[in-house]
Amino acid sequence: MHRAYLDNNATTPVLPEVLEAMRPYFSERFGNASSIHHYGQETRAAVERAREIVAELLGARPSEIVFTSGGTEGDNLAILGLVRQGDHAITSTIEHHAVMNTCAHAQENGIEVTSVPVDGRGLVDPDDVKRALRPNTKLITIMLANNETGVIQAVEAIGRVASEADVYFHTDAVQAAAKVPIDVNGIGCDLLTISGHKFHAPQGIGALYVRKGTILNPRLYGGRHERSRRAGTENVPSIVGLGKAAELAASAFSRGDDKKMAALRDQLEVGLRSCVQAAGINGEGATRVPNTSNIYFDYIEGEALVIALDLKGLAVSTGAACSSGAIEPSHVLTAMGLRPERARASIRFSLGKQNTAEDVDFALSLVPETLAHLRELSPLWKPARTGVS
Amino acid sequence: MSGGVDSSTVAAMLRSEGRNIIGLTMQLWNQRRLAGHEGMPEAVQGRCCSLDDVYDARRVAETLGIPYYVVNQEDRFERDVVRPFVEEYRSGRTPIPCSLCNNHLKFDQLLIVARQIGAEYIATGHYAQLEFSEASGRWLLKRPTDKSKDQTYFLFGLTQEQLSRTLFPLGGMTKPEVRDLARKCGLVIAQKPDSQEICFVPGGDYKRFLDAYLAEQGESPLETAGEMVTTSGRVIGEHSGIHNFTVGQRKGLGFATGTPLYVIQIKGDTKQVIVGNDEELYSRILLAHRVNLISVQKLDEPLRVAVKIRHKHQPAPATIESTGADEVRVTFDEPQRAITPGQAAVFYAGDVVVGGGWIMASR
Numbered sequence: 001m002h003r004a005y006l007d008n009n010a011t012t013p014v015l016p017e018v019l020e021a022m023r024p025y026f027s028e029r030f031g032n033a034s035s036i037h038h039y040g041q042e043t044r045a046a047v048e049r050a051r052e053i054v055a056e057l058l059g060a061r062p063s064e065i066v067f068t069s070g071g072t073e074g075d076n077l078a079i080l081g082l083v084r085q086g087d088h089a090i091t092s093t094i095e096h097h098a099v100m101n102t103c104a105h106a107q108e109n110g111i112e113v114t115s116v117p118v119d120g121r122g123l124v125d126p127d128d129v130k131r132a133l134r135p136n137t138k139l140i141t142i143m144l145a146n147n148e149t150g151v152i153q154a155v156e157a158i159g160r161v162a163s164e165a166d167v168y169f170h171t172d173a174v175q176a177a178a179k180v181p182i183d184v185n186g187i188g189c190d191l192l193t194i195s196g197h198k199f200h201a202p203q204g205i206g207a208l209y210v211r212k213g214t215i216l217n218p219r220l221y222g223g224r225h226e227r228s229r230r231a232g233t234e235n236v237p238s239i240v241g242l243g244k245a246a247e248l249a250a251s252a253f254s255r256g257d258d259k260k261m262a263a264l265r266d267q268l269e270v271g272l273r274s275c276v277q278a279a280g281i282n283g284e285g286a287t288r289v290p291n292t293s294n295i296y297f298d299y300i301e302g303e304a305l306v307i308a309l310d311l312k313g314l315a316v317s318t319g320a321a322c323s324s325g326a327i328e329p330s331h332v333l334t335a336m337g338l339r340p341e342r343a344r345a346s347i348r349f350s351l352g353k354q355n356t357a358e359d360v361d362f363a364l365s366l367v368p369e370t371l372a373h374l375r376e377l378s379p380l381w382k383p384a385r386t387g388v389s
Numbered sequence: 390m391s392g393g394v395d396s397s398t399v400a401a402m403l404r405s406e407g408r409n410i411i412g413l414t415m416q417l418w419n420q421r422r423l424a425g426h427e428g429m430p431e432a433v434q435g436r437c438c439s440l441d442d443v444y445d446a447r448r449v450a451e452t453l454g455i456p457y458y459v460v461n462q463e464d465r466f467e468r469d470v471v472r473p474f475v476e477e478y479r480s481g482r483t484p485i486p487c488s489l490c491n492n493h494l495k496f497d498q499l500l501i502v503a504r505q506i507g508a509e510y511i512a513t514g515h516y517a518q519l520e521f522s523e524a525s526g527r528w529l530l531k532r533p534t535d536k537s538k539d540q541t542y543f544l545f546g547l548t549q550e551q552l553s554r555t556l557f558p559l560g561g562m563t564k565p566e567v568r569d570l571a572r573k574c575g576l577v578i579a580q581k582p583d584s585q586e587i588c589f590v591p592g593g594d595y596k597r598f599l600d601a602y603l604a605e606q607g608e609s610p611l612e613t614a615g616e617m618v619t620t621s622g623r624v625i626g627e628h629s630g631i632h633n634f635t636v637g638q639r640k641g642l643g644f645a646t647g648t649p650l651y652v653i654q655i656k657g658d659t660k661q662v663i664v665g666n667d668e669e670l671y672s673r674i675l676l677a678h679r680v681n682l683i684s685v686q687k688l689d690e691p692l693r694v695a696v697k698i699r700h701k702h703q704p705a706p707a708t709i710e711s712t713g714a715d716e717v718r719v720t721f722d723e724p725q726r727a728i729t730p731g732q733a734a735v736f737y738a739g740d741v742v743v744g745g746g747w748i749m750a751s752r
Contacts, residue, residue: 303461303502307460307502307506308506311456311506340464378505379501
């Protein structure tokens with residue numbers, strides 16, 4: 001069966017160059033990066049080189065990069081490493097579960113949490129953040145780009161609010177890294193989370209940017225790895241892979257690949273709009289990362305469309321998958337004011353470096369006919385269509 | 390696919406026949422949802438929709454090499470099964486959520502999803518048989534070979550359209566044969582115990598479930614306390630709530646009297662529980678509403694059938710006749726014990742299900 005993978009916000013394939021860069025660090029250069037001898041020196045050098053490249057991608061200093069196991073760990077370390085009982089934190093209603101549930105956990109442990117809403121486009125108003133400030137506010141944690149819609153927040157303005165109030169600002173940039181240029185100083189954030197597997201590094205590696213001078217308590221105790229911020233022997237092959245992926249991302253920006261990806265995404269959106277009724281883009285009108293398109297197709301269950309498309313070889317997604325694999329209604333789309341039916345009728349297409357115009361054409365050849373079949377059998381569609389005509 | 394032996398074996402059978410199949414599990418209820426509410430245990434040991442069951446179903450699908458998906462129907466399950474379950478108890482009736490689930494979820498929503506994703510039929514692990522009658526041009530629902538596993542009582546609500554798109558591959562098999570086949574197919578769940586209780590009520594304690602659910606919804610607990618009255622009209626005390634009783638119940642009445650007392654009737658409007666002796670539990674006539682007919686299109690004249698008034702009831706000879714749109718009067722040859730409003734009355738002609746409806750009243 002011909003297959004196309006358009007679910008790159010879930011994960012991406014490891015690029016061949018990344019795999020090649022990692023390969024020597026399994027069996028040949030296997031040393032513990034903390035060891036004194038030659039073997040250790042070899043891998044220490046590789047880890048620090050990767051740290052420099054990742055720092056460069058974010059406009060940070062190498063000493064401000066902490067390697068983690070991924071986005072969830074980065075978010076946990078940033079939030080729980082900062083807030084203490086009696087503190088106040090500000091977050092938004094559209095955060096990834098890694099932030100949302102970490103804040104909920106903090107709340108259960110005596111930290112006050114305020115969630116600021118978003119508008120219909122999925123945007124937080126920085127003035128709302130400002131109004132939510134309290135004397136005991138310690139942290140603002142608001143994402144850079146949303147995983148479901150790709151909508152980019154006004155993080156620079158939020159960064160100014162944070163800096164004027166002298167509170168820490170953390171941003172989850174898991175879905176933004178390597179998709180849009182990031183400069184931690186431009187944003188004015190103190191902490192920023194990235195995850196490797198969202199941009200063609202392996203799963204299980206990520207990094208947290210921690211601005212110099214930020215006092216962060218570790219979540220894992222042990223040796224003095226990562227400047228005592230994250231104990232545990234470094235995952236050298238994956239760190240090397242993360243470095244390589246960051247290097248490739250930087251050169252892709254200089255080639256203008258992000259604009260090509262936006263063109264591909266537009267091809268998909270224009271194509272679908274031209275042949276599908278009762279559909280629209282969630283987050284339209286906001287600035288979005290170039291690879292993500294979240295589209296509602298009224299009068300169907302998005303879940304059924306995802307399954308039907310998968311059976312025909314097209315991998316897309318809806319909402320956030322829970323551990324059983326069942327799909328919960330999206331809290332992001334609901335927070336944007338979508339009625340539950342429309343939230344459940346929404347599908348996310350997300351592109352990666354490996355995708356081509358052929359993949360988009362494949363999607364355009366499958367979605368309209370599959371959708372038409374679903375609607376034909378949907379109890380909601382016939383009365384709606386009659387009403388329209 | 391529930392992750393149990395029956396539906397897993399169905400998948401294995403269809404796979405070995407070379408059918409092009411897709412495994413689906415419905416996520417109907419979040420077992421963790423009421424954990425810790427109103428005396429519910431923190432670690433709920435419920436069966437249906439637990440992660441373990443989804444894991445088992447997924448493992449079976451992997452073993453068979455078939456595509457597999459979980460379909461979330463929690464909203465509709467709550468609306469069409471859990472809510473009516475609560476309201477039935479509030480009204481003094483004893484509900485059967487499994488039939489509601491079959492009518493509104495398994496053979497309605499799930500069938501729609503199945504057809505939307507390109508399937509022609511839905512196959513389940515129910516013990517029942519299907520047959521197309523050339524004579525009447527209708528699909529017939531029939532009792533299975535293994536009478537001890539007969540599930541036709543819960544399937545009386547299926548329409549001709551639904552039956553025409555359904556397969557019950559286990560209808561001709563006995564449960565031991567099914568387990569044997571599951572083992573031969575190398576399915577990890579071959580020895581998994583059968584599920585018995587109502588899937589969303591852990592441990593079968595429906596009273597605790599009602600309290601926990603209403604508390605979670607921010608609604609007041611069922612206020613159904615009232616008088617305990619004898620059939621002759623004498624008030625003999627107070628009771629804690631009509632939802633704690635079911636017709637025919639003897640234990641737990643909380644009154645010591647010379648002769649054994651049974652619940653004869655539960656009055657939703659006055660919140661009275663009527664008690665009496667065993668003989669008073671018997672009735673010859675019941676009225677059923679929301680009737681669905683399967684083997685016949687309509688009841689033009691009285692029909693001789695056997696009627697089952699609860700899952701484990703031996704069908705009793707009776708005459709049924711139409712008393713209005715979707716309403717039927719059942720007159721038994723012999724009075725039947727503890728006819729319970731809220732349960733189903735299912736009509737049989739031999740092994741064939743004629744139809745069925747929901748019991749409104751008896752006399």
